Amino acid sequence: MKVKYYCKKFIAMLLTLLAVSFFVFAAFEIIPGDPATSILGTNATKESVQALREEMGLNAPFLSRYFSWVLSCCKGDFGISYSYHIPVREMIADKLPITLTMTVLAMLMTMIVSVLLGVFLAKHTRSVWDKCGYVVNQIAMAIPAFFLGILFTYLFGLILKWFTPGGYISYQKNFVGFLGYLIMPSIAIAIPKCAMSVKLLRSSILTEAGKDYVRTAYSRGNSTSQVLYRHVLKNAMIPVITFWGMALADMSAGSIVVEQVFNIPGLGRILLSSISNRDYPVVEAVIVLIAFLVVITNFLVDLLYRKMDHRMQDGEDLK
Amino acid sequence: MKKYKNFNFIMGVILTGLVVLIAIIGCFYTPYDPDAMDAVAKNSGISMDHWMGCDNFGRDIFSRIMEGIRNTFLISLFTVAIGTIVGVLIGAVTGYFGGWLDEILMRINDALFAFPSVLLALVVISLLGTGMFRVTLALGIAFIPSFARIVRSEIKKQVTQDYVESAKLMGAGNFRIIFVHILPNILPVLLSSIMIGFNNAVLAEAGLSYLGIGVQPPDASLGRMLSEAQSFLFSMPWYALFPGTVIVIMVLGFALMAEGITQAQMK
Numbered sequence: 001m002k003v004k005y006y007c008k009k010f011i012a013m014l015l016t017l018l019a020v021s022f023f024v025f026a027a028f029e030i031i032p033g034d035p036a037t038s039i040l041g042t043n044a045t046k047e048s049v050q051a052l053r054e055e056m057g058l059n060a061p062f063l064s065r066y067f068s069w070v071l072s073c074c075k076g077d078f079g080i081s082y083s084y085h086i087p088v089r090e091m092i093a094d095k096l097p098i099t100l101t102m103t104v105l106a107m108l109m110t111m112i113v114s115v116l117l118g119v120f121l122a123k124h125t126r127s128v129w130d131k132c133g134y135v136v137n138q139i140a141m142a143i144p145a146f147f148l149g150i151l152f153t154y155l156f157g158l159i160l161k162w163f164t165p166g167g168y169i170s171y172q173k174n175f176v177g178f179l180g181y182l183i184m185p186s187i188a189i190a191i192p193k194c195a196m197s198v199k200l201l202r203s204s205i206l207t208e209a210g211k212d213y214v215r216t217a218y219s220r221g222n223s224t225s226q227v228l229y230r231h232v233l234k235n236a237m238i239p240v241i242t243f244w245g246m247a248l249a250d251m252s253a254g255s256i257v258v259e260q261v262f263n264i265p266g267l268g269r270i271l272l273s274s275i276s277n278r279d280y281p282v283v284e285a286v287i288v289l290i291a292f293l294v295v296i297t298n299f300l301v302d303l304l305y306r307k308m309d310h311r312m313q314d315g316e317d318l319k
Numbered sequence: 320m321k322k323y324k325n326f327n328f329i330m331g332v333i334l335t336g337l338v339v340l341i342a343i344i345g346c347f348y349t350p351y352d353p354d355a356m357d358a359v360a361k362n363s364g365i366s367m368d369h370w371m372g373c374d375n376f377g378r379d380i381f382s383r384i385m386e387g388i389r390n391t392f393l394i395s396l397f398t399v400a401i402g403t404i405v406g407v408l409i410g411a412v413t414g415y416f417g418g419w420l421d422e423i424l425m426r427i428n429d430a431l432f433a434f435p436s437v438l439l440a441l442v443v444i445s446l447l448g449t450g451m452f453r454v455t456l457a458l459g460i461a462f463i464p465s466f467a468r469i470v471r472s473e474i475k476k477q478v479t480q481d482y483v484e485s486a487k488l489m490g491a492g493n494f495r496i497i498f499v500h501i502l503p504n505i506l507p508v509l510l511s512s513i514m515i516g517f518n519n520a521v522l523a524e525a526g527l528s529y530l531g532i533g534v535q536p537p538d539a540s541l542g543r544m545l546s547e548a549q550s551f552l553f554s555m556p557w558y559a560l561f562p563g564t565v566i567v568i569m570v571l572g573f574a575l576m577a578e579g580i581t582q583a584q585m586k
Contacts, residue, residue: 015426016426016429019426019427019429019430022430023430024442027442027446028446031446138574138578139567141570142568142570142571142574143563143567143570144522144525144526144566144570146525146526146529147567150548150549150559150563151563153549153552154552154559158553252435254437254526256437256438256441256530257437257526257530260529260530260546261549272530272531272532275441275445275532276532283442287434287438287441287442290434291434292433294433294434294435295433298433
C-alpha cells in the first residue's frame with residue numbers, strides 16, 4: 001500500500017510539473033511579437049525571417065511546439081537567448097548554484113534557529129522572555145527582506161566594515177570567501193521567515209502540550225524535557241514542516257530581490273535583465289526552474305509528512 | 320466590534336489608522352510638490368523646512384513618502400480586491416459544488432501555487448509591462464490562487480453542516496446558500512486572510528518597485544525610494560530608513576489586526 005501511495009504522489013507531482021511548464025509556455029506564447037524578427041532585427045528580409053522561423057520550428061502547431069520544448073527542457077536545453085545569442089543553459093548554469101546556495105543557507109538558518117527559539121519560548125510561556133520574544137517576532141515578520149538587507153549593508157558593511165558592500169567573490173575562485181559574502185543576504189532572507197516559524201512552532205507546541213497523550217506520558221514518570229523532546233516536539237513539528245515547504249518557495253523568490261541589494265550575480269539578476277530585454281527563453285527557463293524547485297520540495301515535504309504523522313492513511317490527506 | 324477588544328487588534332487599528340490617515344491626506348495635500356526639484360536643498364539633512372530631508376534631486380522626502388504611501392496603499396487595496404473577489408468566486412463554486420469542475424480548477428490552482436506570488440507577478444509583468452495599473456493587475460492575478468484555496472477549504476467545512484441542509488430543504492437556491500448563508504460564517508477567516516494578503520501585497524509591491532519593474536518614475540513608491548536611497552546609504556542613511564520604516568509600520572498594523580481577529584475567534 002505504501003508503494004501505491006508514493007506512486008500516486010509522484011504521478012501527481014509529474015502532472016503538476018507538466019501543468020506548470022504548460023502555463024509558462026502558453027503565457028509566453030500569447031505575447032505579441034515574433035521571436036525570429038527579434039533575433040534578426042527589424043531590417044531583416046521576409047525570406048530570412050521565414051527561413052529562421054522554419055529552422056526554429058515556429059511554424060509547427062502550438063501543442064507540438066510545447067512538447068518539443070518540454071522534451072528539450074528535460075535534456076537541459078532551454079533554447080538560445082535572444083539578446084546574447086548563446087544557449088540559455090550556459091547563462092544559467094553557473095548562476096543557479098549561487099541562488100541555490102543562498103536559499104539553502106537561509107533555509108538551514110531558519111530551521112535551526114526557529115526550532116531552538118520556538119522550543120525555548122514554549123518552555124518559558126508567560127515569562128518576560130516570551131513577551132519580548134512576541135514583540136521582536138511581530139516586528140521581524142513585518143520587515144521586508146530587502147529592507148533588512150539595506151540595514152545590514154549600512155550597519156555591518158559601512159559602519160562596522162565586516163564586509164565590503166557590493167563585493168562578491170566567485171565560488172569557482174574561493175568557496176569560503178563566496179560563502180562569507182552570502183551569509184548576510186541569507187540572514188536577511190531568513191529573519192522574517194524564521195520569525196513566522198518560531199511563532200508557529202511555539203503555538204503548535206502549546207496546543208500539543210494540552211493533549212491527553214502528554215498527560216499519559218507524564219503519568220508514566222517522564223520528565224518535562226523527555227515529554228517535550230520525545231513526544232510533543234514530534235507532533236508539533238508537523239505544521240511547521242508544511243510551513244517550511246512554503247517558506248522555501250518564498251525564499252527562492254525573495255532571493256531574487258535580496259540579490260539585487262547585495263549586488264550578487266545570481267539568477268535574479270539574469271531574470272531581471274531578461275525581463276527588461278524581453279529575452280523570453282531566459283525568463284521562461286528561470287521561472288520554470290524555480291517553479292520546479294518548489295514543486296519538488298512540496299513533494300518531498302509530503303513524503304516527510306507521511307513519515308512523521310502515522311495517523312495519515314493511504315490516499316487520505318489530513319488537512 | 321466589541322468582541323475584538325484585545326491589545327493586538329487595537330494596536331493594529333492605531334497603526335493602520337495612522338497610515339490610512341497619511342494616505343488620505345496625501346491625496347489632497349503634501350508639504351511640497353513630491354516631484355518638484357529644489358537645487359539648493361539637494362541632499363540636505365533633516366531640518367524644519369524638510370522634515371525628512373531632501374533626496375539627490377532636491378525633492379522633499381516627506382512629501383514623496385506621503386505620495387508613496389498613497390500609491391502603495393491603493394495598489395495593495397486593488398490587488399487584494401481582485402484576489403478576493405475572483406478567489407471567493409472560484410473557491411465558493413469549487414468548494415460548494417465539487418465534482419469534476421472542482422478537480423480541474425484545483426489542479427490548475429495547485430500548479431499556480433508552485434509559483435511564489437512575486438514570481439507569478441514577475442511573469443505577468445514581463446508579459447504586460449510595468450506601471451502602476453499593470454503591477455496591480457499582475458499582483459491581483461498572483462493572489463487569486465491562495466484566496467481560492469482558503470475559501471474552498473472553508474466552504475468545504477461548512478457544506479456538511481446542518482444549517483446548510485435546512486436551508487436547502489427550505490428551497491434556497493445554491494447561490495443564496497453560498498453567499499447569504501455560508502459566506503457570513505467564513506467571514507472572520509476571510510477577513511484575517513485579507514489582511515495577511517494585504518501585507519503580502521505591500522511587500523510584493525515594494526519588492527517589485529525596488530527591482531525597478533513596479534511603479535515607474537516620476538510616481539513615488541516606497542520600494543523605489545529604497546532602491547534610490549541605497550546609493551546614498553553612507554552620506555544620508557535616513558533617506559533609506561524613513562521609507563523602510565513606513566513599510567514596516569504598514570505591514571505591522573495589518574498583521575496585528577489579523578492577529579487580533581484570530582485571537583478573538585479562539586475565545
